[in-house]
Amino acid sequence: MKYWELKRPDIEQMQKDEKVVVVPLGSIEQHGAHLPIMTDSLIGGEIGERIEAALPDTVLLLPMQWLGASHHHLQFPGAISVPSSVYIDMVYHLCDCLLTAGFRRIYLLLSHGGNDVPCREALNRLALDRRDRYDYWLASGGYWAVAEEALRRPEMETARLTHACEYETAMVQHLRPELVDMDQAQGHCLEVESRYFHPNGDGPNKVHVAIPFEHLTGVGALGRPELGTPEKGRILLQAVAEQMVDFVQDFSRWKRGGSPADFPFAPAPDSGGAR
Amino acid sequence: MKYWELKRPDIEQMQKDEKVVVVPLGSIEQHGAHLPIMTDSLIGGEIGERIEAALPDTVLLLPMQWLGASHHHLQFPGAISVPSSVYIDMVYHLCDCLLTAGFRRIYLLLSHGGNDVPCREALNRLALDRRDRYDYWLASGGYWAVAEEALRRPEMETARLTHACEYETAMVQHLRPELVDMDQAQGHCLEVESRYFHPNGDGPNKVHVAIPFEHLTGVGALGRPELGTPEKGRILLQAVAEQMVDFVQDFSRWKRGGSPADFPFAPAPDSGGAR
Amino acid sequence: MKYWELKRPDIEQMQKDEKVVVVPLGSIEQHGAHLPIMTDSLIGGEIGERIEAALPDTVLLLPMQWLGASHHHLQFPGAISVPSSVYIDMVYHLCDCLLTAGFRRIYLLLSHGGNDVPCREALNRLALDRRDRYDYWLASGGYWAVAEEALRRPEMETARLTHACEYETAMVQHLRPELVDMDQAQGHCLEVESRYFHPNGDGPNKVHVAIPFEHLTGVGALGRPELGTPEKGRILLQAVAEQMVDFVQDFSRWKRGGSPADFPFAPAPDSGGAR
């Protein structure tokens, strides 16, 4: 179901326990010289629609939220963004409204890396404020993480999805070829000699490193975007969507342990309870 | 132009002085039992697209921002909203990014009444924080206000556009008839005997009255939605769009008084200047 | 009654249902070279006192709150102001205390335009936080809006009240002639060619435009202050006060629709209810 097309009585009368609200969270910011600024919103929106199309009874799809946390790109012109502190509040209240309406399974479908930390933080805050209930599930994750296996394909020539890279380029080439300028496709990344930090995606990151995007690259794109092709994009999207559908089905069946009475811990002595 | 389809170099190279960035700001919240929850976003999105279609060289259209300030509707299920304090921050930063990118004329096209006060507040704050420049114009206004004359039509049987009323119903009937359930179309409004306050739209409001929506109506719709027809909706949308285009043209030509040097006031004695 | 002269038992024992608390909200900021910085507080304070004098049993008058939201004037020296974000909090808590004390009708009597948007925002927030009660009325409005008709008088040579203009000058000339320097009375306003925006008061504003005051005028006064006379001021104040009294009587009789049980909407499914 498309959430936005519902009327109030549709929501009032819906059986909500196993429904999954899918919230596609994208962004608008520069993606090198060759990709449109809506790249992340385009890809995430497409994945969201494919999930909803595959699971129309289970899924309530929200409209793509294109305003994300991209201030690390703001030195380049084009980004429309809120600071992460504001983004945390946006996501918190968006989800809080869904819980208030009676929904109990919310999945934040991320297609922009900068939204990841603030979304975790927002859900953490919300889970605590709603800790008096035992029947909700709040999950957040980038499609690159949930569908990590799906992205590991023999067609791909670079190891990992980063920003405006082979992967993203390919998917936009497939979806909106007229908006891609492959003549301008060029990637660059600061090289750091380390066994623990690999900003260009050629190895795992054992630590979180905070760094403005213009310090990483002067061209605004990482990886090797010139390797993108529409066919790679078609294959990637199909594989990712399939795994995302699998995840949402999995998620729709998680069970919480029951009521507070099932838990033998001593209640906090203060009548005010947990804060 | 559609802002989201641009690439970074498009923005870097654009001559921005007389461009108008049109920011459609809608909402998702209950609209009685007969209209879809996306009503305000649907109408505002349509108006935005018609403006852009009429003035493709002047206008940069942003995607509809459907997350609005609808907490006054939250007692009814369905609203997805942020508190007005968060909405102020969202709008502030959205516009701040546009000024940072070099745009100088921003118009917030409102199609949800609850966004009005926070948008004014957001622009007021931004104007002060950017007061060292003399070359920007920040404007905000509901289509019902900008195109007030266009809405006064002989076809309409009620006096003013309110919420889920004859006007909104008609426009959704025209745009998405399959989403309207006219059997459920019913309006109700608290009656207040006053010469200064007319919540149901049958007279002007001389004071601002703050009131949760469920205190105004138990059915979530004001006015007389049952009077809506697709034809009224078609006529309204055309008339509104025409006047909105007229406004945007007007707006694109406003001139500021020049540089600070043209102003003979005494500088503040403190070297820090205004705060 | 003057609120500040009461003792605690007076408030405890008072029958509060139809009392109207009148909260005069002014400011201190430059008013051109010819008027004192307290102009708005002086005029609003006078109007408040006349209302209380006319309706001593109905009205509880608060002392003039002279600290307002005038940061748009701060480039000129003299303003004592808080940012609008702080002003919202001030007004919110001021009114919240009145509701806590048991008062149920609050009218914010504005005499400074810059307080308008933050007062609306403050009341909107408060109404939602108190939505569990159905027996309060929160209203806000400038005397120029409530008594708009009273201000349209044949004696006046300019169309609308703005800042440090013919109207304000006249009223201060009547009230405190020794504080006015008519030799310095001079107005100026940026001229904008528009059918939708008239900063100098010679037409309606269809959009809200955010602009620091020094961008509008180098002399800090709009309109034609040199046209002010004490006699015009005397006439204006009398007419305005009469209409304000009429409004307060009207306001004291508004009725809310009863208890929540009168409203047939479905309760939100979440036990936490609306947020």
Next chain:
Amino acid sequence: MKYWELKRPDIEQMQKDEKVVVVPLGSIEQHGAHLPIMTDSLIGGEIGERIEAALPDTVLLLPMQWLGASHHHLQFPGAISVPSSVYIDMVYHLCDCLLTAGFRRIYLLLSHGGNDVPCREALNRLALDRRDRYDYWLASGGYWAVAEEALRRPEMETARLTHACEYETAMVQHLRPELVDMDQAQGHCLEVESRYFHPNGDGPNKVHVAIPFEHLTGVGALGRPELGTPEKGRILLQAVAEQMVDFVQDFSRWKRGGSPADFPFAPAPDSGGAR
């Protein structure tokens, strides 16, 4: 000078170096059953006016700010207050505007104990934000502290000024006898056996103890208000005012150590300097 009566050119042309801006900060909250709720604002306002009358060339007096931090009294009806967090912001910006206008000596004249801690906090924050200048003085203090010696008089039968006590009662009896109901004058205070804490004023407090007012007293007044007389009030006010004038003269002559160049400390290595 009365600040509010000035015009903008008066402020622009004033020699500001040794002027002292006196900011009377009071409150509105219950003062037992016998005193008016404006007691603190009344007393502080009177002291402020006497200071200004004695030193008209040195002093710029602001209007009494009656909205204070009295939430600890809010359990009793009548208080109009902002939380201390908001009060800190109010005072911060009020003083910041004065520095922006070019004033360099600000004294916060407190007549309500609850304003003491937030005023210290506000000035501490402002001093750091303005640390690039070496020419301002920011001071805050209750009249009971500055004029501590003046309050120690043989006529007084209790040891210290507290709340709605012998001292405050006497001063209001002198200033506005018609607002005092001595039949209701009654004080009470929780008795704590301690060598370090004396809430009723019969000994010094070696620690700060945070406690809502209703936990201290069920009658809302401390000390022995029944001992107040108008004559005591007359004597107290005269003595206090004299010492306050002495303080303001003293304050007007304090000198800062000069420019940063006079200080031999090493600059912080970071080009951003102190934060």
Next chain:
Amino acid sequence: MKYWELKRPDIEQMQKDEKVVVVPLGSIEQHGAHLPIMTDSLIGGEIGERIEAALPDTVLLLPMQWLGASHHHLQFPGAISVPSSVYIDMVYHLCDCLLTAGFRRIYLLLSHGGNDVPCREALNRLALDRRDRYDYWLASGGYWAVAEEALRRPEMETARLTHACEYETAMVQHLRPELVDMDQAQGHCLEVESRYFHPNGDGPNKVHVAIPFEHLTGVGALGRPELGTPEKGRILLQAVAEQMVDFVQDFSRWKRGGSPADFPFAPAPDSGGAR
């Protein structure tokens, strides 16, 4: 008891009514050229441990919190600090957790002057938020205030403890002599001719004066640190610790007046109660 060594069941089963939680709050910031930056944390930590050693059954000692409010020192390198606004929140929540766990007597043992105002503010806020209970005691105070008498000793050649002075120097000489460089011991303070303000400790301060530390001194130390000796430090610490133990015993026996029912004041009319 050392709080940090406890297990959850220890806390669950403890009889908490008369326990005193001692919270040592220090700082890290420059202390002239001769003392280590941890001076305040070192001294406060030592005092805390001595209190716990003397009263192991009554006291629950928390670990020294070394992150304090030292932004007024930040112009000198070395301080690790949070702004006072953040410090208020830290202390508020630290204490709130203790109340939630069931503890009812909390004493903030301050060894850094900059923590004093924010700690008062934090406890004031907490006391109001917890005003529905009548069984807690929240106290805050520097050891220099609680043990004021103990510090007045014939051995000391200067009048009062300030910053990096004779007193602090002596105590660090006793505790960690290898970290003191007496060759660099040098104090300096701006001289202000005043009867009301004595920044160098040679008289009482009748007003609070807000001033960045580098405006007071170019060497980062006040008073006469060169007079410090290890023996003075040994004597001071012993005397201070003894008086602190006396205070904590006193504090452990304070009694609140009972339940709300003992208080005859009228409940606030609003069902929401105090805010």
Next chain:
Amino acid sequence: MKYWELKRPDIEQMQKDEKVVVVPLGSIEQHGAHLPIMTDSLIGGEIGERIEAALPDTVLLLPMQWLGASHHHLQFPGAISVPSSVYIDMVYHLCDCLLTAGFRRIYLLLSHGGNDVPCREALNRLALDRRDRYDYWLASGGYWAVAEEALRRPEMETARLTHACEYETAMVQHLRPELVDMDQAQGHCLEVESRYFHPNGDGPNKVHVAIPFEHLTGVGALGRPELGTPEKGRILLQAVAEQMVDFVQDFSRWKRGGSPADFPFAPAPDSGGAR
């Protein structure tokens, strides 16, 4: 070096470019019935000290910061915590002070999982606010992530380190055996049937799931704590410390790409630059 033992001149004169400031960030919260509440601070503190001991010239060690973000544990008594919003501010300013003092490599050594998201958020914010410099490195990571390989040892019988589990129990048994009550060692975890989420550590988590700790377990411990032995703890700590030393050496040599001039991107058109 131990940061807290330094004097101001030590910091002023230090060559800071390749120094690594190690900031151990722990917590105090329940760790089941068998481990002390300081478990995370104990383990992280130990690791920090071993790093400093191995690299005394490179490392500046800060004192363990024991106040962490543990509100998800607060339903169990004992936690002393700040909400994550406050923790973000604490960490932000702590690191900001270090940058102000001239340090350029900061590593947040986490030993409590709840600190992970807020530390990422804090560093992200700081990196943007300091984006005008190109010479700093900000990194954050739990020892379980940095030393992931070191933790995979044949001695361990469970797959991953979680909370109060075999791993943590073993390390505390080694460090402070007298504080461990193995009779109470018991773990429990909500079982969720999923291929994407494994709260008990028996598989990877592909999504972030927000959940209060008492919803996961009624005993406050995960995994199999009863399998801990002091010998396992000794081995783990040695292996972890060795890998952490390796990371810090690696980190001390990372190079940034040079000055802004090396980057060919177009500057943002707005003179204000990035926000």
